[in-house]
Amino acid sequence: MSQAAVHSAVEPAETPLTPDSWGKLGMWIFLAGDAVGFGTLLAAYGMMRATSGDWPNPYAVLGINLTAAMTFLLICSSVTMVKALEWLGNGDRAKAKVYLFLTALGGAIFVSLQAYEWSHLIHRGLHINGNPWGAALFGTSFFIVTGFHGLHVTGGVIYLVAMIRYVSNRPQPAASYNAVEITGLYWHFVDLVWIMVFTFMYLL
Amino acid sequence: MATAHKHPNYMAIFWYLAILTVVELGVIFMPIGKVTIGVLLCALALGKATLVAMYFMHLRFETRTLGLVAVTPLVIATLLVFVLLPDGFAVVHQTAEKKAAATEPPKH
Numbered sequence: 001m002s003q004a005a006v007h008s009a010v011e012p013a014e015t016p017l018t019p020d021s022w023g024k025l026g027m028w029i030f031l032a033g034d035a036v037g038f039g040t041l042l043a044a045y046g047m048m049r050a051t052s053g054d055w056p057n058p059y060a061v062l063g064i065n066l067t068a069a070m071t072f073l074l075i076c077s078s079v080t081m082v083k084a085l086e087w088l089g090n091g092d093r094a095k096a097k098v099y100l101f102l103t104a105l106g107g108a109i110f111v112s113l114q115a116y117e118w119s120h121l122i123h124r125g126l127h128i129n130g131n132p133w134g135a136a137l138f139g140t141s142f143f144i145v146t147g148f149h150g151l152h153v154t155g156g157v158i159y160l161v162a163m164i165r166y167v168s169n170r171p172q173p174a175a176s177y178n179a180v181e182i183t184g185l186y187w188h189f190v191d192l193v194w195i196m197v198f199t200f201m202y203l204l
Numbered sequence: 205m206a207t208a209h210k211h212p213n214y215m216a217i218f219w220y221l222a223i224l225t226v227v228e229l230g231v232i233f234m235p236i237g238k239v240t241i242g243v244l245l246c247a248l249a250l251g252k253a254t255l256v257a258m259y260f261m262h263l264r265f266e267t268r269t270l271g272l273v274a275v276t277p278l279v280i281a282t283l284l285v286f287v288l289l290p291d292g293f294a295v296v297h298q299t300a301e302k303k304a305a306a307t308e309p310p311k312h
Binding site for chain 1: 214218231245256261270274276277278281285296
């Protein structure tokens with residue numbers, strides 16, 4: 001009789017589906033939802049483009065030199081992110097914070113370059129409701145998709161700066177390891193989405 | 205659980221990503237068909253995304269739960285494309301018909 005009472009008090013048995021960290025699972029579920037959002041945007045982009053008779057050539061209109069550099073920058077910031085986590089795992093909080101800062105800096109430069117690119121394109125006539133090269137939806141989809149991604153990068157920079165403070169407030173490096181790893185998941189996801197956006201909206 | 209899993213060689217992944225990006229830029233200048241370029245670019249982008257998810261996001265070293273969560277949007281996105289295809293073909297067909305009607309000389 002007491003057997004059952006004891007069993008109901010303990011945590012549910014571990015199954016292969018029990019995650020190491022519930023926080024990590026939470027972030028993955030959020031990212032999966034976000035991925036569906038981006039997937040929907042890109043699918044809609046493909047649909048509008050395929051059914052349009054006068055879709056401009058993105059490569060010719062947008063130019064890819066600056067965007068290629070931005071892609072490279074985001075990949076670099078992903079590397080500084082994993083380095084921050086690695087240093088935290090090695091017990092060096094100061095180095096981890098430097099790399100977190102470099103990651104945030106990379107993101108900030110990315111958003112700045114995007115703002116520069118946008119103002120340049122707007123100046124040349126690319127607007128959300130029309131452009132000189134063809135289908136008006138080209139500008140609409142461009143600004144919505146890159147803008148949605150840019151907002152994610154901006155949010156990521158704020159998140160990273162907050163995490164520098166979070167690491168500072170915890171003397172034990174191990175105490176902030178899991179939270180920094182979860183931050184990394186978000187940041188790498190933003191990088192992953194940009195890889196897709198760069199391919200589908202600039203190169204294709 | 206400070207270092208629950210071993211860290212992969214991040215610099216190697218970085219170089220793979222950088223090289224794949226250069227290959228992508230090279231592909232669009234190659235003198236091959238547009239469809240081939242499109243397929244190549246999609247494959248390269250998927251390869252890069254897989255590298256980021258597997259190594260930077262540690263998916264390779266994670267439990268099955270996280271793998272299932274990560275694959276779900278991919279399945280949904282694939283289904284979405286198939287759901288959109290019929291409408292897409294219908295619109296393209298309509299546009300082509302309208303064009304043909306406009307260019308056809310009026311019947312007497």
